Amino acid sequence: MSRREQAKEENRARIRASAERIIRTEGIDKLTMRRLAEDAGVSLRTPYNLFGSKTDVLIALLEGAGFDPGDALALRDEQLVMEQLFATLDHIEAFFDSDEKFYREVYGGIMSSAHPDVRSTNVERVVAMCQELMTHAAAKNELQIDTNTRELGRYLGVQLLAVLGMWGAEFLSNQESIRQVRRAWCGILLQHCSNASHRAVDAAYQSVALTGS
Amino acid sequence: MSRREQAKEENRARIRASAERIIRTEGIDKLTMRRLAEDAGVSLRTPYNLFGSKTDVLIALLEGAGFDPGDALALRDEQLVMEQLFATLDHIEAFFDSDEKFYREVYGGIMSSAHPDVRSTNVERVVAMCQELMTHAAAKNELQIDTNTRELGRYLGVQLLAVLGMWGAEFLSNQESIRQVRRAWCGILLQHCSNASHRAVDAAYQSVALTGS
DNA sequence: GATATTATTGACACGTGTTATAAAAATAAT
DNA sequence: ATTATTTTTATAACACGTGTCAATAATATC
Known part of the structure; x- marks a missing residue:
């Protein structure tokens, strides 16, 4: 250098x-x-x-701290893809909890800035990673054969980012945010998972079940 | 006057x-x-x-145009509650389509403003309406008896607003937004609807099914 | 009609993110 | 060592949302 x-x-x-x-x-x-x-x-x-720009300074802060939902979704090729998918949420929640106020303020600051390109890069990246995960899931017979993996991945990624937006805007606590994503993911995946992965998805679903009073 | x-x-x-x-x-x-x-x-x-404030001017614009997700969710006491719930999404989508650029810019402007109270009022209101709808659904036996209607309503409301946030930020088209919400709502409701309402929920689900590569 | 209340105006100011411009400093190339 | 290039600095400025404050106009009260 x-x-x-x-x-x-x-x-x-x-x-x-x-x-x-x-x-x-x-x-x-x-x-x-x-x-x-x-x-x-x-x-x-x-x-x-x-x-x-100021927004870019904030982005650098998150990057320096290793805060990156896209990264968390990177395929690790262990166990079931579905298990990894839900483990990602635990990972993100742990990240949130480790320094809640700081990350939320920075993330919220980035998202509420008028730099649309920055945010859309984030979205496309996360969606792409989810699509890749779903492609692998299909290859490993974790999805029903007629599942549209592209659309499913897009759904999952958008869902994650939509809820993160609410988190950044301080509408949801760390735990609520992760539960919201988990419920949405489970809801759709229960319809599309195969026998091979059903146990994993159902376990995730049971952990956030909406039963009782 | x-x-x-x-x-x-x-x-x-x-x-x-x-x-x-x-x-x-x-x-x-x-x-x-x-x-x-x-x-x-x-x-x-x-x-x-x-x-x-400037934000309040934008809010007045939406109100003057009758744009109000909370209103759209108001209980109408016709048919099945579930049918009304999903009809609400059609209503919102029609609203979007009627003047896409305008509504999106105004909504996005409000949401990206640093007036947290404004936004949180919106959230609480929508969540409350969804909770009321779910209470009625339970009263009409459209939900399984062990369903937590409060949490379910909160989930539905948060989901709607999270996706509307993405819509306002120009990440999703009108149609994509509504489909995203419909999928998420169906995903959870398929797990909790009773026989009485299953047909309605399943119809909504089939309309946005993620099948076919 | 005289007085009190209220709303609008105008001019100015603050703090903000961001940019412009020119001078100065640091580094690279010769 | 001299020259050329790149960065940083200092200072000012811009447009923006918002606020202050005194003056003025419009309306209400009596």
Whole structure:
């Protein structure tokens, strides 16, 4: 890495650290570009040079923390695909719980920004991963043979992101969000899973069953 | 209505009309408070006096047009509750189709605004209506007796709004949005409907079935 | 009709994300 | 070491939503 690139990376790191500190100690409302620049000991222009926009700074924060639903969905090729799918939700919930306020504020800040391309990239990515998972599920006979895996994957991905949007907007708690997704996923998958995967889907469904009073 | 109230109402109407015209002809990005005031022939302060905020102006636009998912869910006490529930989705879709760009921009503008109370009012209202519908459904034996109607209603309402959020953010077309909700609703209702309502739920489900590659 | 209440106006200001511009500093290329 | 390129800086500015405040106009009350 050239000297120039190195210096830029150092600045990026300082800006990221400052942004995180401000959000953690004072809340995201206090994160303004001027305050961020001052705290990072850098001019107002520099965060724009190095990240592009305030939204991009927030995105870098999530990426740096490993927050990435798309990543969580990456095929791991263990056990049943359905088991992995639902395990992903546990993974995301654990992530939420590990630092609820911080992640929610950052995610909500990204989603409520007027950068449509950023968000749509996220959607397409998650949908693609879900479609891939469903393709594998079909290949492993975990789905009924007449299932439209493309549409099913799209449904699952959209569902996840729709609920994450509600989470980011503070309408749902961590647990509620995950339960909402799990219920929606189970609802459709119970209709399309094969005998091979039925046990896994049903187990997930039972864990969020809507019975009692 | 007093003379004063009348004059205010006239101003409100002019402002609403101007806002709608600007959004329709130039898009919501061009709707600024200064431009709105100028177009309506009113001072910059007046829209704030009469509506409260820019977000409130947008809300008034939707209300004036009769756009209200909560209203659409109001119990009509005809036929089966389940039939009404799904008919609501047709109603919303027709609404979308009647003026797609306009409604989406306005709804998206409201939802992406930083007025959390506005949005949460919307959520609570829709959830409450869904819960009421499910209570009635249970009373009419359209649900299995052990169904938690409160949680089920909450699930349905949250689901609708989560997807509407995606619609407002331009991730989903009108049709996709409605299908997404219908699938999610069917998925859970197929697990909880009684014999009395199964036919209705299954009909809705068949209309959005995910079969055929 | 005189007085009190209320609504609108105008001009200004604040804080925000973002951009413009030019100077200065740091680095790379020769 | 000199020159050329790239980055950062400083300062100002823009458009935006929103708020303040005094003045003014319209209406209501008596």
